[in-house]
Amino acid sequence: LRRSLLSSSTGPGATADGVPIPLLLNVGEGDPETAAAHDSEGVGLLRTEFLFLERTEPPTREEQTVAYARLFAAFAGRPLTVRTLDAGSDKPLAFVPVGEEDNPALGVRGYRTARLHRDLLVDQLAAIAAATKETGADVRVMAPMVSTPGEAEEFADLARAQGVTRVGVMIEVPGAALLADRLLTKVDFVSIGTNDLAQYTMATDRTLGSLPDLLDPWQPSLLSLIGTVGSAGEHLRTPVGVCGEAAADPLLALVLVGLGATSLSMSAPALPGVRHALANHTRGECLRLAQLALAASSAERARAAVREAARPEV
Ligand code: PEP
Ligand code: MG
Numbered sequence: 190l191r192r193s194l195l196s197s198s199t200g201p202g203a204t205a206d207g208v209p210i211p212l213l214l215n216v217g218e219g220d221p222e223t224a225a226a227h228d229s230e231g232v233g234l235l236r237t238e239f240l241f242l243e244r245t246e247p248p249t250r251e252e253q254t255v256a257y258a259r260l261f262a263a264f265a266g267r268p269l270t271v272r273t274l275d276a277g278s279d280k281p282l283a284f285v286p287v288g289e290e291d292n293p294a295l296g297v298r299g300y301r302t303a304r305l306h307r308d309l310l311v312d313q314l315a316a317i318a319a320a321t322k323e324t325g326a327d328v329r330v331m332a333p334m335v336s337t338p339g340e341a342e343e344f345a346d347l348a349r350a351q352g353v354t355r356v357g358v359m360i361e362v363p364g365a366a367l368l369a370d371r372l373l374t375k376v377d378f379v380s381i382g383t384n385d386l387a388q389y390t391m392a393t394d395r396t397l398g399s400l401p402d403l404l405d406p407w408q409p410s411l412l413s414l415i416g417t418v419g420s421a422g423e424h425l426r427t428p429v430g431v432c433g434e435a436a437a438d439p440l441l442a443l444v445l446v447g448l449g450a451t452s453l454s455m456s457a458p459a460l461p462g463v464r465h466a467l468a469n470h471t472r473g474e475c476l477r478l479a480q481l482a483l484a485a486s487s488a489e490r491a492r493a494a495v496r497e498a499a500r501p502e503v
Contacts, residue, residue: 198464200228201230202453202463202464203468204471204472205467205468205469205471205474206473210446210451210452211231211451211452212230212454212463212464213229213233213234213268213430213432213455214227214229214231214233214455214456214460215233215234215454216232216234216236217235217239218239221262221263222263224260224457225263225264228461229267229457229460230267231268231270232270232271232454233380233432233452234270234272234432234454235260236272237271237272237274238275238276238280240253240256241274242282244284245284246284247284247309247312250312250315253312253317253320254316254323255320257271258320258324261320261321261328268327268329269327269328269329270328270331270357270378270430270432270454271329272332272359273310273330273331273332274302275298275299275333275334276299277296277297277301278293278294278296278299279293279294279396280298281293285302285305285306285309287302287305294394294395299334299335299359299361300335300340301334301336303347311351314347314348314351314352317330317351318352319352321352321353328353329356329377329378330348330353330357331357331358331378332344332359333359333385334359334385335358335372336364336365338365338375341372342375345358356377357376357378358379358380359380359385359432360379360380360382360418361381361382361385361386361389366381366414367417369418372421373418373421373422373425377427378427378428378430379418379422379427380429380454381418381429381432381433381450382432382433383415383434383435383436384433384434385433386414387404387405387406387433390408390411391403391408402487406434406435406438406441407441407482408487408491409483409484409491412482415431415448415449415450416479416483419450428451429449429450430453431450431453431454432453432455434455436453436459436463437455437463439462439503440492440495441492441495442467443467443499444479444482444491444495446475446479447475447476447477447478447480465502465503466502466503469500469503470500478495478499481498482494
């Protein structure tokens with residue numbers, strides 16, 4: 190036990206029986222060199238909105254290429270997953286008009302903005318491909334808020350046409366999770382955004398403070414959808430990451446691995462706790478914890494059941 194505690198404080202993520210679970214960083218605005226200094230195995234979610242916010246015009250292809258290349262170079266040798274622009278709803282942008290909407294979270298946002306502003310996406314994909322070539326980095330690209338296997342296929346075609354070689358999508362909509370067995374055949378990987386997937390599964394606005402229990406990522410219905418995606422990933426041998434807030438909870442991280450997550454991405458402060466929890470549980474134990482959480486009748490009960498059954502080191 191002593192050895193596992195010591196070896197779990199730094200280095201690559203893995204379960205106690207040695208199944209690698211890469212522990213990645215969520216990156217947004219800020220200095221790339223500072224982000225790269227954290228003990229992560231790469232970037233699991235680059236929120237590219239930081240390049241677009243507080244501007245009246247979108248950044249040019251060249252400006253974007255410079256910014257991406259700087260970040261890719263800072264993470265030299267480690268993989269990076271870049272998310273294309275997630276505009277609309279909680280992330281409105283002046284130069285991405287989507288029309289009047291009574292329910293922006295259910296409107297033109299994420300990948301859907303490409304229906305109206307395809308050039309923006311094409312420019313961004315071309316800039317990411319150019320920066321990848323320039324730096325020789327291991328870069329994957331994914332689209333946010335994809336709802337159907339057809340959209341996943343369409344995005345993959347568009348990205349590959351711009352020179353992106355590893356293409357994925359985020360699973361943030363229950364409809365996409367339910368058809369994971371079909372959707373995953375269209376892409377090289379997926380990453381589950383539990384913040385939005387919780388919002389849409391529980392019909393609860395993620396920006397509301399008044400219904401925290403419904404947005405709780407321990408909700409068994411949310412976990413069930415994650416399990417659907419995880420099973421499809423295992424069956425098709427397609428990597429399934431989790432990059433929403435759920436991945437930052439050490440106890441829940443064990444459940445996510447039990448549901449089939451193959452990598453976890455989080456903010457820097459969460460990395461040591463998740464690494465430590467994984468190092469103290471085998472994959473078989475994670476599977477059992479996931480079954481307990483799925484069988485619970487509320488988020489609170491799921492959390493309590495897993496807390497009771499997990500090793501005290503978490
Ligand atoms: C998510 O929805 O879980 C996610 C990672 O994306 P964002 O929080 O940026 O919408
Ligand atoms: Mg999201």
